Amino acid sequence: MDNVTLATRFVAGRIRRLQTEPNEGAVRAELAQLRRGIGMVPGEVPELWAVLFDGLPEELMSRNGKPTAAEWAISIALTLYALHQQGKNPAQESMHRQDCPLGASVHRLAGNDEDKLKAVRRRFNAMATAQDIEECAHYLRGLVQLLKAEDIPLDYVKLTEDLFWFQFDEGRQRVRLTWAQDFYKTTDDNKEENSNA
Numbered sequence: 001m002d003n004v005t006l007a008t009r010f011v012a013g014r015i016r017r018l019q020t021e022p023n024e025g026a027v028r029a030e031l032a033q034l035r036r037g038i039g040m041v042p043g044e045v046p047e048l049w050a051v052l053f054d055g056l057p058e059e060l061m062s063r064n065g066k067p068t069a070a071e072w073a074i075s076i077a078l079t080l081y082a083l084h085q086q087g088k089n090p091a092q093e094s095m096h097r098q099d100c101p102l103g104a105s106v107h108r109l110a111g112n113d114e115d116k117l118k119a120v121r122r123r124f125n126a127m128a129t130a131q132d133i134e135e136c137a138h139y140l141r142g143l144v145q146l147l148k149a150e151d152i153p154l155d156y157v158k159l160t161e162d163l164f165w166f167q168f169d170e171g172r173q174r175v176r177l178t179w180a181q182d183f184y185k186t187t188d189d190n191k192e193e194n195s196n197a
Helices: 003-020 024-035 046-053 069-085 102-110 114-128 133-149 156-166 169-184 188-196
Strands: none
Touching: 003 024, 003 069, 003 156, 024 046, 024 069, 046 069, 069 133, 069 156, 102 114, 102 133, 102 156, 102 169, 114 133, 114 169, 133 156, 156 169
């Protein structure tokens, strides 16, 4: 199994566990713990070691003291999921939703407001053109805060995959193309609305 598949399965398992954990206090505590890792290098916050590394497949772990692409992707996805989920019970109102890719979710922020679309597009473009994973994560955090404010979900498993590939030159171009396509894609509902106007 390749590293990106292992990473996405790890994130899916962590999110599923948070969604099904009956102890709400434990879930809130773990999400709060994860939020402390926002903007940090994987492994920098000892309180997160158990959350991020317990059960992590060994082939995803660093062997040289520098976080691997998988460790970066997993850390960013889980900490931003915790930010997005803040104030909501994952079992009842999950902000992770399969088939809500980043581009499509960000486009939903603007709705039909042209000025809002320009502002959102500026933030989205800044994130997409980031030169490294840390800069990308910085801009992504701002977008997740906007998604949170509007209760717009995001597919965090797909985001993990995107963040993994974003760290490689060839993969970055593919990810940017996918984000752009998802952002500008016209859904069947939108086509119908426009034809009835």
